[in-house]
Amino acid sequence: MLEFKGLTKQFNSTVAVKPATFTIPDGQMVGIIGRSGAGKSTLLRMINRLNEPSGGQMLFQKRDITALKGRDLRQWRNECAMVFQQFNLVGRLNVITNVMSGRLFHHGFATSMLGVFSAKERAFAIRALDRLGMAHVALQQTDTLSGGQMQRVAIARALVQEPRVMLADEPIASLDPLNAKVVMDALRAINQEDGLTVICNLHTLDTARQYCDRIIGMQDGVIVFDGTPKELTDKAARDIYGAEAEEAFSEAMTSTALKPSAPAQPEVRVVN
């Protein structure tokens, strides 16, 4: 259970996230929506402390996350994997090394500096890649992959961390609709099969509606909506997006919602 108690973030004079208090039970898939600059990213990056909170508290299974330091903090980051909008992979390393880097927390200084990974770790990484349909590119240099492929590699890296929570910061914002669907399906599968808590920033409404158990709406650093997709009426959505509402709705048309009437895709797998 992840408990937020008045968690807040301030950059100089601007408040990015106003004191937020809510609880996420284990195994829930949560979508955070809102216009750009609403504080979604800051909130998410505070969970694994890539952004330091300026106030409040956050507890995971009663453990105070906001007070962690040094190795304890790194252990929390290892338990709480993150997928980024720009994938944040190391482009010049091959795919398998990128995936195995998810195991770095468990390494000693010498083995990680020398880049020595055990056969067990390699097998683990390959299974994670295979689960996302990416085992065939394991030895390719990562920056030769397409965006959708890179995001699936990033998810594989997150999986080998054996995390308990998966954070996804706009995971599909730089992908085309087909790849976006593949990535969201993967996140949903991880949530349902492994029972991981998934917290996902999304900028398209219908994706959040389609995939998430719970939707949190943010506006100017304040949580203005917290409920099930059914409770998110058109009016509530318009409140969240304000002036950008029309844009968000029309964008919804082009996101993960592949129309059923569209010609059937042979297989949801991109090979290039």
Next chain:
Amino acid sequence: MASVTTNGQDQDPVSLFETHRRQMIRDRMVVNVTLGVVFLGFLLWSLWISRFTPDRLAAGLPRIFEYFGSVMPSLQWDVLFDSRNEAGRFPPGSIGYWYNDFWKYLRLIWETILMALTATILATGLAVALSFIAARNCTPFPWAGALARRFLEFCRGVPEILFALILVFAVGIGPLAGVLAITIHATGALGKLFSEVNENASMRPVDGIKAVGGSWFEQMRYGILPQVLPNFTSYALWRFEINVRASAVVGFVGAGGIGAELSHTISFFSDDRVTAVLLLVVLTVTAIDLLSERVRHRLIGKESLR
């Protein structure tokens, strides 16, 4: 809608623009003339300090050629390729006579190259380690970054010949002093270049490694190093070229290499032995420059194709 397409002041846009343009040119003129006057002032000042006058130049230049005339070998065509005579000596005027100490020179040049190689390897290792601390985006603590930058400035600020002079006192005459001196100077120069490469690297992979729970060392090793490695290699090779030249010079103060022999021939004999050594040094340096340039271009070329 009309307000969008008129400037509201009923002025001809062309004449308005021309007024602004003339104003801008006038403003710039003032700055340019001031800078020109300052530059000219400094030029005259430095000419006066160094007493750089046409008559001194006219008197001095021929003496350079005079010196080279005195150290030119007197080669004679008829005996040019002659080998040793019955007495075991080369006849005067032959290449063998000119390059009597050829194997000694070659051994010293080899020593010079090895000195440069050792210094380059040591300096590269130190510079890589320091560059991560010195780079503003990577440094674990800002104070450590500032400290590392000052240290690197000191290392590259002092010329290697000065370090060599001090180290000859400390560790004695020989190549060790030269290697250490060049290592210190090259660490300063490479550390600066490397840290600037680090500062231009993308921080996204670093964020990625941070998010999996990687330590600072792991963030650098996996996030930054793969991005910057080709640039590091290219800079290290380029430094090797410079170090070969430097290690030929540190011998003048007794720090090993061909420099000692060059200094010896200049101050004791000033004959064709000077040109014999000089020619070999120039040939070696040119060969290494050309070779390393090809390797570097291949490295960079491979990168830019991606």
